[in-house]
Amino acid sequence: MTAPTDGYPRRYDSEGLGMSDLERRTHAIGVDIGGTNIRAGVVSWDGEILDTVHAPTPRSAASLERALEGTIRELMQRHEISAVGLAIAGFLTRDRTTVRFAPHLPWRQAAVGSDLTRRLGVPVVLEHDANSAAWAEYRFGAAKGSENVVIIAIGTGIGAALLIDGEIFRGSYGIAPELGHIQVVPDGRTCPCGKRGCWERYCSGTSLIDTAIELLASQPSMSTPLAREVRMDPGSISGRRITAAAQDGDPLGEATVAEFARWLGVGLAMVSDIYDPDLIVIGGGVGSSAPMYLDEAREHYAAMVTGAGHRPLARIRRAQMGEEAAMIGAADVARAARSESTSG
Amino acid sequence: MTAPTDGYPRRYDSEGLGMSDLERRTHAIGVDIGGTNIRAGVVSWDGEILDTVHAPTPRSAASLERALEGTIRELMQRHEISAVGLAIAGFLTRDRTTVRFAPHLPWRQAAVGSDLTRRLGVPVVLEHDANSAAWAEYRFGAAKGSENVVIIAIGTGIGAALLIDGEIFRGSYGIAPELGHIQVVPDGRTCPCGKRGCWERYCSGTSLIDTAIELLASQPSMSTPLAREVRMDPGSISGRRITAAAQDGDPLGEATVAEFARWLGVGLAMVSDIYDPDLIVIGGGVGSSAPMYLDEAREHYAAMVTGAGHRPLARIRRAQMGEEAAMIGAADVARAARSESTSG
Numbered sequence: 193m194t195a196p197t198d199g200y201p202r203r204y205d206s207e208g209l210g211m212s213d214l215e216r217r218t219h220a221i222g223v224d225i226g227g228t229n230i231r232a233g234v235v236s237w238d239g240e241i242l243d244t245v246h247a248p249t250p251r252s253a254a255s256l257e258r259a260l261e262g263t264i265r266e267l268m269q270r271h272e273i274s275a276v277g278l279a280i281a282g283f284l285t286r287d288r289t290t291v292r293f294a295p296h297l298p299w300r301q302a303a304v305g306s307d308l309t310r311r312l313g314v315p316v317v318l319e320h321d322a323n324s325a326a327w328a329e330y331r332f333g334a335a336k337g338s339e340n341v342v343i344i345a346i347g348t349g350i351g352a353a354l355l356i357d358g359e360i361f362r363g364s365y366g367i368a369p370e371l372g373h374i375q376v377v378p379d380g381r382t383c384p385c386g387k388r389g390c391w392e393r394y395c396s397g398t399s400l401i402d403t404a405i406e407l408l409a410s411q412p413s414m415s416t417p418l419a420r421e422v423r424m425d426p427g428s429i430s431g432r433r434i435t436a437a438a439q440d441g442d443p444l445g446e447a448t449v450a451e452f453a454r455w456l457g458v459g460l461a462m463v464s465d466i467y468d469p470d471l472i473v474i475g476g477g478v479g480s481s482a483p484m485y486l487d488e489a490r491e492h493y494a495a496m497v498t499g500a501g502h503r504p505l506a507r508i509r510r511a512q513m514g515e516e517a518a519m520i521g522a523a524d525v526a527r528a529a530r531s532e533s534t535s536g
Numbered sequence: 537m538t539a540p541t542d543g544y545p546r547r548y549d550s551e552g553l554g555m556s557d558l559e560r561r562t563h564a565i566g567v568d569i570g571g572t573n574i575r576a577g578v579v580s581w582d583g584e585i586l587d588t589v590h591a592p593t594p595r596s597a598a599s600l601e602r603a604l605e606g607t608i609r610e611l612m613q614r615h616e617i618s619a620v621g622l623a624i625a626g627f628l629t630r631d632r633t634t635v636r637f638a639p640h641l642p643w644r645q646a647a648v649g650s651d652l653t654r655r656l657g658v659p660v661v662l663e664h665d666a667n668s669a670a671w672a673e674y675r676f677g678a679a680k681g682s683e684n685v686v687i688i689a690i691g692t693g694i695g696a697a698l699l700i701d702g703e704i705f706r707g708s709y710g711i712a713p714e715l716g717h718i719q720v721v722p723d724g725r726t727c728p729c730g731k732r733g734c735w736e737r738y739c740s741g742t743s744l745i746d747t748a749i750e751l752l753a754s755q756p757s758m759s760t761p762l763a764r765e766v767r768m769d770p771g772s773i774s775g776r777r778i779t780a781a782a783q784d785g786d787p788l789g790e791a792t793v794a795e796f797a798r799w800l801g802v803g804l805a806m807v808s809d810i811y812d813p814d815l816i817v818i819g820g821g822v823g824s825s826a827p828m829y830l831d832e833a834r835e836h837y838a839a840m841v842t843g844a845g846h847r848p849l850a851r852i853r854r855a856q857m858g859e860e861a862a863m864i865g866a867a868d869v870a871r872a873a874r875s876e877s878t879s880g
Contacts, residue, residue, distance in 0.1 A: 340707060365847055462719070
């Protein structure tokens with residue numbers, strides 16, 4: 193490979209081998225910046241969260257930066273830290289100093305990383321939230337020891353990240369991979385992104401609701417508990433309610449989850465045709481219900497992948513790092529970038 | 537990145553910088569093994585073809601190996617060569633010694649690389665034909681100077697290759713990327729692969745014929761020259777005939793090519809969402825008609841890609857290396873692997 197230019201972890205591996213004693217003693221702060229809440233944590237070299245601060249996410253760009261500064265300073269008063277990583281759902285520049293665009297945050301072409309580095313006096317690195325969570329799985333969770341990994345986070349939408357040879361792949365402009373809005377159904381369901389038929393309209397928590405409504409419309413005589421609820425007040429149904437109904441054996445719930453599993457299998461086949469990984473990790477809120485649908489999705493995947501029978505299939509595992517994955521991963525990415533830049 | 541383990545070019549860059557005088561004096565043989573013909577050529581360090589031998593492709597695995605041995609020996613008698621690269625349309629093991637499966641060739645789990653290396657006394661390296669052609673574009677053609685490139689070869693089907701940081705990306709099992717059989721239309725056109733709705737059923741030379749027939753069925757009153765030919769004898773229509781008709785302004789031909797452009801745009805958006813490359817190179821037989829449809833495809837691509845307006849778009853260029861690309865690329869891959877393994 194060509195010489196690394198983006199400050200990515202190279203000096204120690206996923207087991208922490210190659211890490212100096214000094215590196216083991218320093219902590220880093222990871223901040224998961226959601227549309228509703230900021231969650232900041234002090235994270236040790238081995239992925240343990242030592243302290244946290246939560247705050248609501250302000251609406252304006254300037255007040256969001258101020259809130260972050262305050263949150264981080266609060267933790268810095270209590271701990272010695274070497275770097276800060278911010279996990280952000282949005283498009284970043286490849287050098288990870290600037291937010292190009294973040295749909296749920298007020299930043300547009302905002303040099304957040306450089307600004308906060310100057311204000312706080314420690315290096316502040318931005319990282320895509322899916323990349324942050326993927327990095328946490330690679331260093332401390334389900335992807336430990338694997339080198340070519342696709343991590344798919346299924347929640348309201350689909351987040352994805354890719355590790356190639358143990359490094360986060362970010363494409364030429366810092367945007368890869370963005371799998372949720374690949375069109376899987378021409379003229380299919382409308383998507384808030386403005387397109388139609390995006391994968392996440394068929395394979396996400398919110399898609400479960402659309403699927404249940406569509407299935408019920410095609411079988412109007414269906415009268416299960418879930419069917420009655422959907423008919424009465426479709427706006428009150430959540431993805432969680434649907435998986436719970438399926439768990440209870442409700443036929444509409446089961447059919448909805450089966451349809452979800454089919455679309456997950458289609459997507460996993462797509463992912464394998466594209467990246468040919470040895471491991472696929474499924475995370476996110478809907479990922480936690482994986483035992484309900486993963487076997488079925490795996491069968492669809494095996495049937496749909498190109499050259500089935502002539503190639504090894506990727507293993508599929510559930511994510512292990514839970515809701516703190518992005519925070520832990522962002523901290524570790526920042527620590528590793530810091531370690532890289534100071535080691536010469 | 538972790539230490540390279542698969543013998544890929546690292547000692548000289550796409551301009552040949554870092555290449556020793558000895559390396560510049562040695563030639564390599566590249567062999568493009570098609571289902572019908574074997575085309576072998578002696579290729580100089582700067583991509584020039586110095587000599588060629590052609591032969592029909594035998595039907596059995598043993599006779600194919602013998603034919604290759606004879607062809608290569610013939611060229612070795614006339615030139616001093618350091619390595620041989622075989623370009624193969626099929627699944628290879630990641631170490632590139634063995635063919636797992638090649639749909640148009642008799643090899644199944646065949647250790648062709650090791651066998652021929654022993655018989656010929658020079659290193660014989662296998663390479664996927666799309667990767668070989670991509671490598672030729674990177675070293676000598678349209679992708680020179682780019683580092684993150686997707687090359688799409690559109691012919692009977694779709695071949696694809698990916699360069700990341702100037703190296704061929706091959707996935708965990710040597711199979712990535714395999715884009716032609718990604719499902720783009722659920723329950724869509726049947727594909728010889730056994731699935732339905734594969735991308736190459738909508739975006740290839742053969743897809744043009746299906747599209748023309750479908751368009752004509754939906755507009756039975758259409759009476760253009762091409763429409764009359766399709767109606768008379770659909771079996772006689774070729775993709776080339778359709779692009780020629782479009783060139784002549786035949787409305788059915790134009791509508792067919794417009795539909796092709798739409799599907800190409802959908803696929804280019806998919807490719808950009810996945811890899812976020814800075815360059816997409818379009819090659820293959822249908823690639824040569826690109827001036828007819830590329831502007832339209834580019835518009836569809838720009839409309840379909842995720843986050844349009846908030847990200848730089850990849851440039852799209854036509855391939856430059858022509859039909860010898862796989863031969864030249866396979867030779868250069870083998871030369872570079874040889875140079876890598878002997879440099880310690």
